[in-house]
Amino acid sequence: MISKAIDVYRDFKKTFISCDRKETGFTLFKFFFPFFIGGLYLTIIYLFFDYETLYPLVAAHLFPPFGKESIIPAGIAFGVSPLAMAGLMAALEVIVGTFMIWNYDLLKGVPFLGRYVGKVEGKGREKLSRIGWANRFAFAAIALLVMVPFQGSGTITASITGRIIGMKVLDVWMAIVVGAISSNLLIAFFADTFIGILRDNLVLGVIILLFLGIVLWIVRDKNRNKNNG
Numbered sequence: 001m002i003s004k005a006i007d008v009y010r011d012f013k014k015t016f017i018s019c020d021r022k023e024t025g026f027t028l029f030k031f032f033f034p035f036f037i038g039g040l041y042l043t044i045i046y047l048f049f050d051y052e053t054l055y056p057l058v059a060a061h062l063f064p065p066f067g068k069e070s071i072i073p074a075g076i077a078f079g080v081s082p083l084a085m086a087g088l089m090a091a092l093e094v095i096v097g098t099f100m101i102w103n104y105d106l107l108k109g110v111p112f113l114g115r116y117v118g119k120v121e122g123k124g125r126e127k128l129s130r131i132g133w134a135n136r137f138a139f140a141a142i143a144l145l146v147m148v149p150f151q152g153s154g155t156i157t158a159s160i161t162g163r164i165i166g167m168k169v170l171d172v173w174m175a176i177v178v179g180a181i182s183s184n185l186l187i188a189f190f191a192d193t194f195i196g197i198l199r200d201n202l203v204l205g206v207i208i209l210l211f212l213g214i215v216l217w218i219v220r221d222k223n224r225n226k227n228n229g
Contacts, residue, residue: 031106034099041091049088053078058092067154068093068184073191086188090180093146093155097176100159101169138167139175146179155180 045051045058057075060066068089075085100107145158155176162172197204 027106030102034095034102037098038095041095045088049084050078050080053080054088058088061089061092062096068187072184072187073195076188076191076195082188082192086181086184090177090184093180093184094173094177097146097155097159097180098173100156101163101172101176104160104163138162138165139171142167142172142175143179143182146176147183 042055042058045054054075057071061068061071072082072085072089076082142158142162145161146155158176158179159172162175163169167175198206
């Protein structure tokens with residue numbers, strides 16, 4: 001374990017020392033700035049929102065299997081406004097996307113993380129191969145990867161995929177912003193509508209929930225069979 005930690009340190013050191021002073025400073029900036037923004041993000045939640053509710057939801061959103069399609073409805077059900085949930089989750093995705101876009105090359109050389117990035121690359125290439133128009137309309141394809149709330153998609157996959165197909169960093173970032181804002185707003189709107197129906201008519205709400213659950217199960221099962229095939 002210690003030797004692996006030393007290997008990680010050496011990889012980071014090699015990356016920074018191999019650059020000149022100006023480039024090293026910019027590399028450090030790209031690595032640490034998203035963490036600074038993340039700290040500011042958590043501070044804003046603490047000062048202006050119900051942090052006891054939102055902190056666990058933010059943490060859950062960062063790790064599978066929970067995604068925005070489950071986190072946003074949970075937040076709205078706990079009393080957070082739909083607009084606030086959509087904005088906060090979109091901001092979180094943009095922060096994560098910014099870190100991945102800027103540090104893609106650096107992370108590829110880090111043990112453990114490098115293998116994870118490689119797996120995500122594979123998923124990204126597979127997703128793009130299914131989207132026949134992806135290379136011609138790369139911006140829309142990357143935004144779609146952010147928008148679609150299924151396994152193998154998301155901000156991390158989209159940011160890495162944008163880099164490997166040769167998109168400019170700013171274009172990838174803008175596609176992530178568009179995808180994050182639009183998808184989170186749509187999910188928040190439908191979640192708020194459904195929760196309202198559930199409160200007014202429990203039976204109708206349960207029927208809709210069962211229907212959506214069956215559709216989601218069919219789609220995910222079909223997607224899983226394609227991955228295995």
